[in-house]
Amino acid sequence: MIERIRGNKNGQLALGLLFGIVFGIFLHKSGVTRYEVIIGQLLLMDFTVVKVMMPAVIVGMLGVHFMNGRGLVRLHVRGGSFGSTVVGGLIFGAGFALLGYCPGTVAGAVGQGSLDALVGGVTGLVFGSWLFAVLYPRLTSFLARGEFRNETLQELLHIGTWQAVISTAAILIALLAALEWIGF
Amino acid sequence: MEWLRLEQWSPYICGGGIGILSWLSFLLSDKPLGTSTSYVRTAGMIERLFRGDRVLKREFFQKVTPTVDWQWMLVLGIVIGAFLSSMLSGQARLEWVPEPWLTAFGAVVGPRLIVAFVGGALLGLGARWADGCTSGHGISGTMQLAISSWVASICFFAGGIAVATLLYAVLAG
Numbered sequence: 001m002i003e004r005i006r007g008n009k010n011g012q013l014a015l016g017l018l019f020g021i022v023f024g025i026f027l028h029k030s031g032v033t034r035y036e037v038i039i040g041q042l043l044l045m046d047f048t049v050v051k052v053m054m055p056a057v058i059v060g061m062l063g064v065h066f067m068n069g070r071g072l073v074r075l076h077v078r079g080g081s082f083g084s085t086v087v088g089g090l091i092f093g094a095g096f097a098l099l100g101y102c103p104g105t106v107a108g109a110v111g112q113g114s115l116d117a118l119v120g121g122v123t124g125l126v127f128g129s130w131l132f133a134v135l136y137p138r139l140t141s142f143l144a145r146g147e148f149r150n151e152t153l154q155e156l157l158h159i160g161t162w163q164a165v166i167s168t169a170a171i172l173i174a175l176l177a178a179l180e181w182i183g184f
Numbered sequence: 185m186e187w188l189r190l191e192q193w194s195p196y197i198c199g200g201g202i203g204i205l206s207w208l209s210f211l212l213s214d215k216p217l218g219t220s221t222s223y224v225r226t227a228g229m230i231e232r233l234f235r236g237d238r239v240l241k242r243e244f245f246q247k248v249t250p251t252v253d254w255q256w257m258l259v260l261g262i263v264i265g266a267f268l269s270s271m272l273s274g275q276a277r278l279e280w281v282p283e284p285w286l287t288a289f290g291a292v293v294g295p296r297l298i299v300a301f302v303g304g305a306l307l308g309l310g311a312r313w314a315d316g317c318t319s320g321h322g323i324s325g326t327m328q329l330a331i332s333s334w335v336a337s338i339c340f341f342a343g344g345i346a347v348a349t350l351l352y353a354v355l356a357g
Contacts, residue, residue: 016254020261028269030198035282042348051195059203060327080332088314093343098303111266124304130227132312
């Protein structure tokens with residue numbers, strides 16, 4: 001049954017659109033499609049972004065690992081390296097602050113009518129992505145530099161999957177509680 | 185359906201909802217929620233309009249084909265979802281220069297658009313460089329406890345905090 005749903009090409013495109021509409025509603029209703037909310041987070045004055053991301057990670061993590069344990073879903077863990085993950089992450093961060101939206105929330109910002117997101121942001125994103133595609137053959141050896149030896153936290157720490165899941169959830173809940181306690 | 189007209193929902197509810205959405209995307213589509221790959225596919229589709237099938241010879245486009253796929257539809261859906269949500273709450277409006285840019289740097293459209301374009305370009309370049317964005321790494325990857333995603337997310341915010349502070353605390357005075 002599930003394999004049939006996953007294998008239906010047009011059904012998947014429709015499902016992608018449906019998931020996107022729900023995702024867009026959540027992003028907009030939480031406030032993270034607004035420039036001031038993203039900048040407020042990066043200036044450490046407004047913690048809405050963290051308050052959306054951490055519950056998403058906690059809830060998602062519990063469900064995805066539960067389903068993976070029952071063989072219902074496959075995980076899609078990406079490997080990383082210093083050259084790719086750290087350098088790319090910092091480039092991304094600089095862009096994040098200058099644009100004030102990320103690749104997901106910029107789409108939501110377009111939907112709410114933010115023209116800086118559409119005219120500046122989306123065109124910039126397409127251009128920057130294209131630049132990477134052009135440079136890619138010359139970057140491959142740099143991207144592989146300092147490859148991470150482990151893929152997951154549980155491998156790195158030599159603990160069981162559920163130990164890692166529960167401890168991560170506990171730490172994230174404690175961080176959220178601390179933010180509320182401080183008054184953010 | 186009065187709740188759809190509200191301007192804001194609790195961020196915890198929205199985050200939890202995105203978490204549940206990720207269960208469904210793993211289960212029904214065998215895919216983690218992510219957005220940034222769609223921009224490079226779009227770039228390939230646009231280049232193909234000008235240069236034809238030669239574009240498909242690019243090494244990167246052999247790995248990531250310039251076509252409309254599940255994730256591309258997801259990004260289109262985000263536009264529609266945010267449009268519906270903002271129409272229902274009466275917040276939808278065309279705006280060139282958002283706060284707090286307006287207060288710090290003024291209402292002139294040009295500078296905001298140039299900085300947004302440069303920011304977008306770095307975002308697109310960085311997302312491909314790091315193989316993911318705030319959704320693919322920041323939410324979907326971290327929930328799978330992937331080391332690459334935790335490192336990437338820390339770098340996204342470290343770089344973002346540094347540049348935002350430079351922009352607003354130093355340049356804007």
